[in-house]
Amino acid sequence: MGTLGGALAARHVNPDGNLVAHATGDVELDGSVLVLKRIHVRMELHAPATQRDVAERAHGIYAESCPVYRSIKAAIAVTTELDFRAT
Numbered sequence: 001m002g003t004l005g006g007a008l009a010a011r012h013v014n015p016d017g018n019l020v021a022h023a024t025g026d027v028e029l030d031g032s033v034l035v036l037k038r039i040h041v042r043m044e045l046h047a048p049a050t051q052r053d054v055a056e057r058a059h060g061i062y063a064e065s066c067p068v069y070r071s072i073k074a075a076i077a078v079t080t081e082l083d084f085r086a087t
Contacts, residue, residue: 003066004043007058018046038077049086056082 005015026038045055059082063069069078 004062007062011054013051020044041080044083046085046087052084
């Protein structure tokens with residue numbers, strides 16, 4: 001969420017108090033060990049409707065600059081979505 005927030009701020013979309021993330025994970029048995037296989041993050045952004053395109057473009061590219069995503073992407077499938085809420 002921090003990396004997307006930074007990308008939004010750089011594009012003059014204020015994330016402070018307007019960006020919230022909700023994450024869910026899927027755990028599966030690998031032999032007798034529980035292993036995290038998938039993570040889905042839904043980010044909710046409240047911003048003026050005129051900023052939707054900019055926010056969607058930032059969402060489309062931010063992950064490759066995210067240290068957490070880059071660290072785990074080879075082992076865990078990570079998906080994200082942007083739930084844009086026009087204010």
